[in-house]
Amino acid sequence: MKGLLLSILLCIVSQSVVFTQTSSCEFTLSGIVIDEHDQQALSYSTIYIVELEKGYISDINGVFVAPNLCNQTYTLVIGHIGCEPDTMKILITQHTKKTFYLEHHIEELKEFAIIENEIKPLSSVVKKELSPEELSKTRGRTLGESMKELTGVTTFTTGNSISKPVIHGMHSDRILILNNGIRQEGQQWGSEHAPEIDPFIANKLSVVKGAQSVRYGANAIGGVVLVEPADLPDSSGINGEINAIGSSNGQQGVSSAMLEGKSNKLLGIAWRMQGSLKKSGNVHTPNYFLKNTGVEEQNFSWTLGLNKEKYGVELFYSQFNSIIGIFSGAHIGNLTDLQTAFVSEEPLEKADFTYDIERPYQKIEHELFKVKSYVATGKVGKLELVYARQFNLRNEFDKHLPRSGDKDPNVPELKFGLTTHTGDLIWEHERVKKFKGSIGVGGIYQGNTTEGRNFIPNFIKYSSGIFWIENWTSNNYKLQIEGGVRYDKIYQQAYIWEKQELTEPDFNYENFSGTIGSVYKLTSAITLGYNFGSAWRPPGINELFSDGVHHGAAAVEIGDRTLSPEKAYNNLISVEYRAEKLLIQLEGYYNHIADYIYLAPELPPTLTIRGAFPTFRYKQTTATFKGVDTKVNYH
Numbered sequence: 365m366k367g368l369l370l371s372i373l374l375c376i377v378s379q380s381v382v383f384t385q386t387s388s389c390e391f392t393l394s395g396i397v398i399d400e401h402d403q404q405a406l407s408y409s410t411i412y413i414v415e416l417e418k419g420y421i422s423d424i425n426g427v428f429v430a431p432n433l434c435n436q437t438y439t440l441v442i443g444h445i446g447c448e449p450d451t452m453k454i455l456i457t458q459h460t461k462k463t464f465y466l467e468h469h470i471e472e473l474k475e476f477a478i479i480e481n482e483i484k485p486l487s488s489v490v491k492k493e494l495s496p497e498e499l500s501k502t503r504g505r506t507l508g509e510s511m512k513e514l515t516g517v518t519t520f521t522t523g524n525s526i527s528k529p530v531i532h533g534m535h536s537d538r539i540l541i542l543n544n545g546i547r548q549e550g551q552q553w554g555s556e557h558a559p560e561i562d563p564f565i566a567n568k569l570s571v572v573k574g575a576q577s578v579r580y581g582a583n584a585i586g587g588v589v590l591v592e593p594a595d596l597p598d599s600s601g602i603n604g605e606i607n608a609i610g611s612s613n614g615q616q617g618v619s620s621a622m623l624e625g626k627s628n629k630l631l632g633i634a635w636r637m638q639g640s641l642k643k644s645g646n647v648h649t650p651n652y653f654l655k656n657t658g659v660e661e662q663n664f665s666w667t668l669g670l671n672k673e674k675y676g677v678e679l680f681y682s683q684f685n686s687i688i689g690i691f692s693g694a695h696i697g698n699l700t701d702l703q704t705a706f707v708s709e710e711p712l713e714k715a716d717f718t719y720d721i722e723r724p725y726q727k728i729e730h731e732l733f734k735v736k737s738y739v740a741t742g743k744v745g746k747l748e749l750v751y752a753r754q755f756n757l758r759n760e761f762d763k764h765l766p767r768s769g770d771k772d773p774n775v776p777e778l779k780f781g782l783t784t785h786t787g788d789l790i791w792e793h794e795r796v797k798k799f800k801g802s803i804g805v806g807g808i809y810q811g812n813t814t815e816g817r818n819f820i821p822n823f824i825k826y827s828s829g830i831f832w833i834e835n836w837t838s839n840n841y842k843l844q845i846e847g848g849v850r851y852d853k854i855y856q857q858a859y860i861w862e863k864q865e866l867t868e869p870d871f872n873y874e875n876f877s878g879t880i881g882s883v884y885k886l887t888s889a890i891t892l893g894y895n896f897g898s899a900w901r902p903p904g905i906n907e908l909f910s911d912g913v914h915h916g917a918a919a920v921e922i923g924d925r926t927l928s929p930e931k932a933y934n935n936l937i938s939v940e941y942r943a944e945k946l947l948i949q950l951e952g953y954y955n956h957i958a959d960y961i962y963l964a965p966e967l968p969p970t971l972t973i974r975g976a977f978p979t980f981r982y983k984q985t986t987a988t989f990k991g992v993d994t995k996v997n998y999h
Contacts, residue, residue, distance in 0.1 A: 389434040393460050396841060397426045397442060400465040403795040405841055406444045409466070414439040423888065425841035442466065461839060492516065493570035496594075504609035504618040507563045511589065514571050515949065516993035522556040522917075525644065525659040525688055529559075531573055532953055533989045534586030537904050541589045544680055546734055547580065549784040549810065550756040553906040556917050560684040560730035560756065562663035564607070564620040564640045567594035573936060573953070577877035577899035578848040581806065581829050585899045585932040585957065596634035596669040596678075597626040614658070615717070616644035631670060639664035645719040655715030656689040656722050673740070680734040690724040690918075692763065727759040727776070745793035754784040763975075779815040784808065801834035801848075812905070819912045819921075823905050825856040833879075842885040850877045854902050858909055873902040873929055881936075893938040903927040907961050907982045913972065920970040920979040921963065927984060932957045947997040953990060960987035 397409040405426030412419040413430065415438050422428040433456045443449035447466040454462070492514045494502070502510040508519040508527030519527040520535045528535045536555065541548040543561050551557050570590040577584045597603070602625035609618040620640035627633060642661035646653045665682035692713050704712065734752040741747050759776035790804035810825040833848035857870035881895030910923040934955045941948040963980040970979045 389432055391433045391435070391456050391459055393430040393433055393438075393454070393456060393462070394840070395428060395462045395464055396839070397422050397428070397444065397464045397466060400467050403800070406447070406466060409442060409444040412441040412443075414441065425885070427840050427842075440464075491570055491572045493568055493590075496567050499566060499569055503564070503607050503620075504611065504616070505563065507559050507561050507566075507569075507591070510563055510566075510569060511571065514569070515995040516573060516951065517571055520555065522558075525657070526556050526558045528555075528557075529571070529589055531571060531587035531589075532955060532991065534955075537583055538585045538901060539587060539589060540580050540584045541591065542580070543591045543682075543732060544593055544734060545736070545750065546732060546752040546754070546786060549754050549786075549808075550728075550730055550782060551758050551780050553904045554914065554917065556690075556726075557758070558688075560686070560728055561591055562638075562640050562661075562665070562682065562684055564622070564663070565593050565638065565665055565682065566591045568592045573951070577852075578831055578833060578850040578879045578897070581808075581850070582827070582852050582854065582875075582877075582899070583901045585901055585930065585934075585955075593636075593667070596636060596667060596671065597624055598634070598671070600626050600628045611644070614644040614647040615719075616642070616659075618642045632672075634669045634671070636667040637664075638666070643719065646715055646717050648717070652710055653715045653717055655692040655711065655713050656725070657691055658689045658719055658721045660687045660721065661685065675737070675739045677735070677737040680732070680736075682732045684728070684730040686726075686728050687721055688726045688728070689721040690726065692722075692724070723761050723765070724763045725761050727761070729755075729757040731755050741791065743794070744796070745791055748788075748790045748792070750786075750788045750790075752784075752786045754782075754786075756780070756782040756784075758782075775816075777816050778819055780820075781813045781815075782810065783812075784810045795837070798836050798838070799834050800837070801832070803830075803832045805830045817912060819910060819914060820906050821909050822859040823856055825854070825905075827852060827854040829853070843882065844884075845880075845882045847880045848878065851875075852877070852900075856902075856905065858905065860909065869925065871902070871908075875900045875929065875931075889941055889943050891938075891940045891942070893936075893940075895934075895936045897934045897936075899932045899934065901930040901932070903929065903961060910982070913970075913977055918977060920972075920977045922979070922981040924982050927961055927982065928959045930957055930959050930961060945999055947995070949993075949995040951993040953993075955989040957987045957989070959984045962987075 397406045398404060399406055407422065407424045407426055409422040409426060409428070410419060411422065411428050411430065420428045420430055435457055437453055437455045439451065439453055441449055441451050442464050444466055450464070450466055454460070494510070494513055498513060499510065502513060506525065506527050508521070508529050511517045511529040512519050516532060518530045520530050521527045529539060531539055537553050541559050541561070544565070548559060548561065550560050552559070570592065572588040572590065580588055602623065604621065604623040607620045610616065618640070620638070622636065622638040624636035625634070640661065640663045642659060644659045646655060647657045662685045663683065665680070667678065667680045669678040670676055732752065732754050734750065736748065736750045738746050738748040758780040760778040762777040786806070786808050788804060788806040790802055792802040794800060805828070807828045808826070812823050814820055814822055829850055829852040831848060831850035833846065835844060835846045837844050851874070853874040855870065855872050857868055860867050860869070877897070877899050879895065879897040881893070883891060883893040885891050906921070906923065907927055908923050908925050910921040912920065914921045932955060934953070936951065936953050938949070938951045961982055961984055964983045966979045966981055969976050
């Protein structure tokens with residue numbers, strides 16, 4: 365009897381212990397694994413719990429969840445490719461959230477192959493890019509033509525060789541182009557003034573859609589184009605690349621060469637030299653040649669860099685040189701011929717193939733010098749200082765020789781010389797309590813000289829700005845919110861000889877820009893995003909003072925000194941579905957612009973001693989740009 369009672373008692377105690385253990389093994393450990401140095405999430409990290417002999421793998425954002433843990437101490441072994449595994453003890457007494465840091469090392473593998481798509485971090489801005497592989501397929505095209513491969517980007521083309529990127533219906537002064545981190549400054553106001561950038565410099569082309577004035581300053585109403593070269597080599601040795609491209613139309617030939625290397629003996633300095641040549645003759649339609657549509661380009665660049673963990677410096681220089689023929693049929697002698705040209709099925713001037721470029725044509729030179737330095741500010745961030753100088757020389761030659769009596773046929777009718785100095789000081793801080801961001805100041809000085817016929821005056825321009833951007837990320841890395849604000853002040857003064865005296869009208873503009881955006885990872889495959897941005901753009905010097913024949917456009921343009929700055933309010937919403945083999949992207953945009961500046965046609969055309977030209981005058985209105993960009997990719 366005693367034995368029976370003892371057995372029953374032991375059974376009850378045993379069941380009680382089992383019940384107690386079961387009821388307490390309901391806790392969850394959730395965490396995120398990030399790199400100790402750059403605070404980036406380590407996707408697909410391994411988490412092994414020794415006591416359970418069970419492992420887990422973090423998701424694309426470095427997040428993992430270990431359920432059904434008991435009230436006890438566990439031993440965790442956390443690892444990631446390129447990281448030394450870290451072993452630690454953790455006491456579980458309740459539902460626990462924790463961030464785990466790993467020391468990331470570069471480890472040499474004898475032989476390996478990686479076949480996988482790049483994992484994109486969440487971002488509240490809509491950014492699309494051409495990878496080096498995609499970019500290589502566009503070699504031989506202009507920068508604008510290469511950008512057409514990006515969703516939502518088209519081109520504004522003048523003739524066969526002049527193309528400009530168009531983002532959501534906007535181009536020229538409403539689009540900023542950053543060439544190796546420097547905003548490209550030339551005579552970009554002209555519809556036929558293509559970006560003076562050698563596409564072979566780029567290792568990656570990107571477009572950031574929507575109002576981006578907070579980061580890059582005034583004028584970025586439509587978006588920003590990023591032309592980014594490859595990083596300098598980080599290992600000793602020399603390597604290079606040669607490209608040769610041919611095209612039947614225009615019998616075009618394009619070639620480029622690049623050589624780069626690094627020497628551990630010379631303080632670890634890395635270097636790169638690059639150059640390209642392009643030549644094309646008259647292009648051919650199905651029925652006839654277009655007279656005087658040849659192109660010539662000669663470009664080169666070099667880079668020197670010293671990159672250390674705590675500091676670094678980089679020097680960059682590039683020069684772009686081109687001669688672009690202007691279709692002869694665009695310059696008409698009288699009103700009758702102009703009307704005839706509009707209705708004619710073929711050009712009035714016939715031509716055969718030739719590489720010769722005659723009047724009218726453009727001759728453009730653009731040089732850029734940049735020096736960038738940075739220094740680490742402890743473990744919390746990096747301070748970067750950038751200075752750049754650009755010089756843009758544009759010569760426009762009319763169809764007819766100068767009437768000034770100058771015997772030199774190479775004297776242009778219009779000559780613009782624009783010198784630009786830019787400086788930026790930016791501090792970027794690492795993630796602190798879920799926040800990561802940057803603050804910076806910048807300034808620009810420009811001086812423009814004009815020779816030849818009166819079209820735009822000489823002018824100077826000063827601009828300065830300050831910005832602050834912060835990005836907040838949730839604990840599970842599924843939600844990010846980004847906001848920023850910027851203040852800009854711009855002063856420009858023109859020098860005009862009118863009514864037998866020199867006048868110096870000046871203009872002051874200032875305004876704030878702002879942005880707020882969020883992105884949410886609804887599931888492992890679906891990401892939702894929204895971004896609102898305000899931006900502004902002061903009238904360009906051409907919009908204020910143009911007065912005469914714009915030879916490149918073959919039109920008369922008339923400015924208005926009473927124009928007000930444009931003010932834009934941009935909304936972007938995006939949905940992305942990304943599976944193993946299927947990618948679907950849907951983006952909608954709505955951009956409202958108050959005081960939008962545009963060229964309005966006027967009648968009758970203007971008849972000058974140089975010929976008859978369509979006439980346009982700058983005016984303002986309220987404009988709305990809206991649309992949808994879609995992309996479907998299955999592989």
